[in-house]
Amino acid sequence: MQSRNQEGVGVAAASADTDPILALAGARTAEQFCHAWLSMVCFLVPGVRVGLLLLQDTDNSYVPAAVWPGEADPAHLAAPAQEALNGRRGVVRRDPQTGTVLAYPLIVGTELMGVVILDWAFADDGLIAHTTRNLNWGEGWLANLLGQRTLTERNVQVERSAFLIDLTLGALAESDFRKSGLTIVNQLARRFDCPQVMLGSEKGKTVAVTALSQAAWFDERANLVNLAAQAMNEAFDQRVRIVQPAATEQPTLITTAHRRYMTEAGQSAVASQPLEQAGQIVGVLLLERNRPFTAAELEELEALAQALAPVLETRRGAQESLTAHAWRSWQALLRRLTDSSRPGLKLAALTVAVALLLAAVIPVVYRVAARAAIEGSVQRAAVAPFQSYIKDATVRAGDTVQQGQVLANLEDKELRLEQVRWQSEYEVATRKEREALAKADRVALRLAAAQASQAKAQLDLVNEKLARVHIAAPFDAVVVKGDLSQQLGSPVEQGKVLFELAPLDSWRVILKVDERDIADVALGKPGELVLTSLPGRSFPLTVTKITPVSVAEEGRNFFRVEAELTDQSLKVRPGMEGVAKIESDSQSLLWIWTHRLTDWLRLTLWQWSP
Numbered sequence: 001m002q003s004r005n006q007e008g009v010g011v012a013a014a015s016a017d018t019d020p021i022l023a024l025a026g027a028r029t030a031e032q033f034c035h036a037w038l039s040m041v042c043f044l045v046p047g048v049r050v051g052l053l054l055l056q057d058t059d060n061s062y063v064p065a066a067v068w069p070g071e072a073d074p075a076h077l078a079a080p081a082q083e084a085l086n087g088r089r090g091v092v093r094r095d096p097q098t099g100t101v102l103a104y105p106l107i108v109g110t111e112l113m114g115v116v117i118l119d120w121a122f123a124d125d126g127l128i129a130h131t132t133r134n135l136n137w138g139e140g141w142l143a144n145l146l147g148q149r150t151l152t153e154r155n156v157q158v159e160r161s162a163f164l165i166d167l168t169l170g171a172l173a174e175s176d177f178r179k180s181g182l183t184i185v186n187q188l189a190r191r192f193d194c195p196q197v198m199l200g201s202e203k204g205k206t207v208a209v210t211a212l213s214q215a216a217w218f219d220e221r222a223n224l225v226n227l228a229a230q231a232m233n234e235a236f237d238q239r240v241r242i243v244q245p246a247a248t249e250q251p252t253l254i255t256t257a258h259r260r261y262m263t264e265a266g267q268s269a270v271a272s273q274p275l276e277q278a279g280q281i282v283g284v285l286l287l288e289r290n291r292p293f294t295a296a297e298l299e300e301l302e303a304l305a306q307a308l309a310p311v312l313e314t315r316r317g318a319q320e321s322l323t324a325h326a327w328r329s330w331q332a333l334l335r336r337l338t339d340s341s342r343p344g345l346k347l348a349a350l351t352v353a354v355a356l357l358l359a360a361v362i363p364v365v366y367r368v369a370a371r372a373a374i375e376g377s378v379q380r381a382a383v384a385p386f387q388s389y390i391k392d393a394t395v396r397a398g399d400t401v402q403q404g405q406v407l408a409n410l411e412d413k414e415l416r417l418e419q420v421r422w423q424s425e426y427e428v429a430t431r432k433e434r435e436a437l438a439k440a441d442r443v444a445l446r447l448a449a450a451q452a453s454q455a456k457a458q459l460d461l462v463n464e465k466l467a468r469v470h471i472a473a474p475f476d477a478v479v480v481k482g483d484l485s486q487q488l489g490s491p492v493e494q495g496k497v498l499f500e501l502a503p504l505d506s507w508r509v510i511l512k513v514d515e516r517d518i519a520d521v522a523l524g525k526p527g528e529l530v531l532t533s534l535p536g537r538s539f540p541l542t543v544t545k546i547t548p549v550s551v552a553e554e555g556r557n558f559f560r561v562e563a564e565l566t567d568q569s570l571k572v573r574p575g576m577e578g579v580a581k582i583e584s585d586s587q588s589l590l591w592i593w594t595h596r597l598t599d600w601l602r603l604t605l606w607q608w609s610p
Helices: 001-004 011-015 018-023 031-044 075-087 125-175 177-191 223-238 258-267 295-320 322-338 343-361 413-439 441-465 589-608
Strands: 048-054 062-068 091-095 100-109 109-120 196-203 205-214 240-244 269-275 280-290 361-377 380-383 390-393 404-408 470-472 477-481 496-502 509-512 525-529 533-553 554-564 577-588
Touching: 001 100, 018 031, 031 048, 031 062, 031 125, 048 075, 048 533, 062 109, 075 091, 075 100, 075 109, 091 196, 100 577, 125 177, 125 295, 177 196, 177 205, 177 280, 177 295, 196 223, 196 240, 196 295, 205 223, 205 280, 223 240, 223 269, 223 280, 240 258, 258 269, 258 280, 258 477, 269 295, 280 295, 343 577, 361 477, 361 496, 361 525, 361 554, 361 589, 404 496, 413 441, 509 533, 509 577, 525 554, 533 577, 577 589
Parallel strands: none
Antiparallel strands: 048 062, 048 109, 091 100, 100 109, 196 205, 196 280, 240 269, 269 280, 361 509, 361 577, 380 496, 390 404, 404 470, 477 496, 509 554, 525 533, 525 577, 533 554
């Protein structure tokens, strides 16, 4: 000690106040340990003017961990420190004017932990070697003790994590929100040694007390509970943790309710920790006890709050009613639209609002849509003139025929035999009539005349049927229905429809208008028709007739509306189907999109009204 003082070193003087070895043994934090370790190195090495310890930080950079003495300026030690770090070896710099500097890297295994830099007015090679040995010895001690500190910190983190998991599982295991809150406050009271812990949940723009530790029931109107709620609302409104007494002055925070609560509760410390979930304060934890909260406890409380907020929000959302859930979702959406976050969402909402406004004020022509089919303006049925059999059929549905063209032939064998029979009987009766006339037999003459008339009538009937054996087209037309090619030789009854024909030059459109839209359809209204087979082309039409009788199809009622194509020369065919739209009055787009729903609501409300 005396030799060091003779050399002008201030180490002995410093050790008179604080023993570095005792300071090293009594260090409680990593910062205290680093300062004590550097002080001990400077104490053991004679002649040191300035000492600097750089250690690796979490971002792999090297930052000052300790400076000796505390008021020294180590800026001139940066260059040798950087050289030692880059080369991972000791660096010695001698300057007759500034002195001698030693930068010694601290390497544990293969990892570069940091560097120690010492500054002398003068140091010979023996002192440098002595210092290097001391640093080599102290390096292992530093690494060992820092490792123990790291292990202790990790044990603390593991213990905190285990408590957080137990707390979360305990809250989730409860059947409802209130019991979950009671489990949380009871465990927090034991964790932080608090006689009372309270949980407040968000209700609109305020906080209400929902759980007290060691109390299954409490009176919300009690004075102390009301004061606790006011203290929670201070933290809720300011969205920040409030601690009383505060470690540092916080002039911007309002803490009046917290001080009032401390006075009434008779405690010396209180802390309110907001529970934040997705940018929203969902609750507040209030802890009270008779000694101040440490920085480590407040840090743990904040970590617990971040994990408990989604747990409590999930438990509350699981038991609330559908109406309450919808209301909360609506409020959350409004908050997103009014806060400073999510500019894309706000832009989308503004765009939708502008589009709805324009849709509500801009009028357009409302058009009633309906299924449509094309028919001929006149349809003619080709029927069987008498009971017979089908001999042959030359056309089928879809074929175009000319006037007088044979569509089908019926069997005429029986008719021709019957024609021969009646022809023979007619000739016999005529001969008898002449014989009776020659004999002047008036009775035989009358009888023969009657027989001749009967035979002539039957013969004319057979000839008429023979004339109608060939079923021909009455006009130029298209066959819209009928195919007898698979029924050759089959019998047909008199009057059976064999073919349906429609003219080629005149069409009409049949629309099936829903009964909900029939009030918007009027005679003479124009419209457009788009056929399924021609989706890229529209055909103008005009409403000509509205049938006042509905037809039920697919569980709904439809009215038959007839319309004429404006251009009858269009190349369309009966049987084509598509969609027609008939123009009505001008309405807003919003009304067009929503009138079905509003009409249904209006009818339903009227139906259920008394």
